[in-house]
Amino acid sequence: FGTDASDNLWNTSQRTPSGDLKAWTKLSNGPGWRSVTAASHQDGRIELFALLNSTVTRRTQTTAGSSTYTGNHDFDDFFTSVAATLDPWGGMNVYATHDDHTIWHRDQDVVNNDTAIPGWATPWDQLGGTAIQLAVETGSDGHGVMVAIREDGSLFYRKMITSNAQGESAWGPI
Numbered sequence: 001f002g003t004d005a006s007d008n009l010w011n012t013s014q015r016t017p018s019g020d021l022k023a024w025t026k027l028s029n030g031p032g033w034r035s036v037t038a039a040s041h042q043d044g045r046i047e048l049f050a051l052l053n054s055t056v057t058r059r060t061q062t063t064a065g066s067s068t069y070t071g072n073h074d075f076d077d078f079f080t081s082v083a084a085t086l087d088p089w090g091g092m093n094v095y096a097t098h099d100d101h102t103i104w105h106r107d108q109d110v111v112n113n114d115t116a117i118p119g120w121a122t123p124w125d126q127l128g129g130t131a132i133q134l135a136v137e138t139g140s141d142g143h144g145v146m147v148a149i150r151e152d153g154s155l156f157y158r159k160m161i162t163s164n165a166q167g168e169s170a171w172g173p174i
Contacts, residue, residue, distance in 0.1 A: 001038055001048050007031040009050060011067075027059070027069060035133075039084040039092050043112045047084070049094055054078040056096055060114040073116065075106070077124065081133040087164045088142040101130035101151055107166065125167055129156065129174045146171075 002010050007030030012021045032053040038046050044064030050057055056075040062068045079096040086092055090111040096104050104124040113119030131148035139145050142163035148156055159172050 001036040003033045003036060007033045009033040009036065025067065035081045037082055037084045039086045041112045042090045047092060047114055049082050049084045051079055051082055054099065056082050056094065083134050083136040085136045085138045085144060087138060089164050093144065095134055095136045095146065097131050097134055101132055103127045103129055103131055103134065127168050127171060
């Protein structure tokens with residue numbers, strides 16, 4: 001997934017495992033698309049998250065391997081970057097930096113469920129620290145790892161204390 005200079009949303013994928021890429025396909029016209037990330041459901045469908053005019057917006061593959069996606073489903077609020085990852089139990093987590101640089105998180109309530117309720121019914125939960133951009137990945141031990149850029153350009157790293165962290169208390173120090 002990616003965006004271009006006109007803030008259009010694009011997608012490509014491999015033709016075969018370890019093979020070359022298909023031609024880029026425009027998923028949605030701009031302007032407004034940026035900060036794109038994606039994670040795979042346990043059933044193989046990809047859910048992409050991107051900022052559309054500062055709102056975290058998500059779209060899900062209609063079936064695994066498909067080139068078609070659902071329409072836009074928006075989360076609320078004003079964000080500047082977004083990251084997504086899959087927890088060991090199978091649910092997705094979305095992390096975003098707010099326009100005041102605070103870091104926020106929300107998680108999927110039901111595995112493989114991309115609906116608003118019950119799939120994404122949880123509200124945003126603030127995590128400690130501030131950042132202008134972040135990336136989050138689940139490590140081999142099942143604990144999420146966050147790398148973020150502060151406003152002064154410095155980096156910080158955090159790791160979950162336990163898998164499937166739901167709030168600030170489940171994260172290690174900044």
